[in-house]
Amino acid sequence: IERNLLLVKVAKSKLARRRDDKNDKVTKPEELVRLYDLLLQNTADLSDLVSSGRDKKPEEVSFAEECECKTLAFRAERCFYVAKSYSVAGKRAEAYALYHHVRNLAEDALRKFKMLNGDYKNMIKDLEDLCKECRSNSCIEHALGIMEENKDQENISKRISNISLTGSERLEKFLLDKLDAYESAVGDSNVKCAPRIAPFPLAFQAISRTPIVLDLAYNHIEFPSLESRMKKGKQKGGFMSRIWG
Numbered sequence: 001i002e003r004n005l006l007l008v009k010v011a012k013s014k015l016a017r018r019r020d021d022k023n024d025k026v027t028k029p030e031e032l033v034r035l036y037d038l039l040l041q042n043t044a045d046l047s048d049l050v051s052s053g054r055d056k057k058p059e060e061v062s063f064a065e066e067c068e069c070k071t072l073a074f075r076a077e078r079c080f081y082v083a084k085s086y087s088v089a090g091k092r093a094e095a096y097a098l099y100h101h102v103r104n105l106a107e108d109a110l111r112k113f114k115m116l117n118g119d120y121k122n123m124i125k126d127l128e129d130l131c132k133e134c135r136s137n138s139c140i141e142h143a144l145g146i147m148e149e150n151k152d153q154e155n156i157s158k159r160i161s162n163i164s165l166t167g168s169e170r171l172e173k174f175l176l177d178k179l180d181a182y183e184s185a186v187g188d189s190n191v192k193c194a195p196r197i198a199p200f201p202l203a204f205q206a207i208s209r210t211p212i213v214l215d216l217a218y219n220h221i222e223f224p225s226l227e228s229r230m231k232k233g234k235q236k237g238g239f240m241s242r243i244w245g
Helices: 002-016 029-050 058-088 092-115 121-162 239-243
Strands: none
Touching: 002 029, 029 058, 058 092, 058 121, 092 121
């Protein structure tokens, strides 16, 4: 546990400071999530060793309570860096919800640590700092989410307003538009790009709408009688037909 906590401390220092050296490896939030997964596994193993079916001693009971509090604190830290990874990916709603969850876990862990008998000043300080960071980060994610939503709406409205059935006006002339003029197919010498033969993709064109036909008169039509064309009476059968009915 001490080794993993030391690795967490080193990773946090690399994550916090700005890296000017190109050779310095960038620490990602996912690496801290992995380290806290190891810490959670360590505390779970210790808790399993203590919480066996036999009669527990008082120091074992207090040690189990300490493991429970540390597990809650490590869960809060792990969830914090999961929220950071969502924030880096631009998923504001998920990050905002996770920061609120982290704050609830940290406050619960703080309350339990203050009830324990022992020197847990460092853990309590880390959890208090975590609560403050969660509050500030949740406000930042909320603000960024509103800004991005407004920006997306503006971009959508601009794109919709620029849509045209005839296509945008192009300054470039294609080779198909000047077949009657004798010009070099290679293009001008001062133009870097190669000449284009035809526009692609093709522009939208207005087409006539397909008519909708509803047969409303069918139920009101009186059709002529066909009884005159139907055969009347039964046909006379032979001797065999009379035997077999």
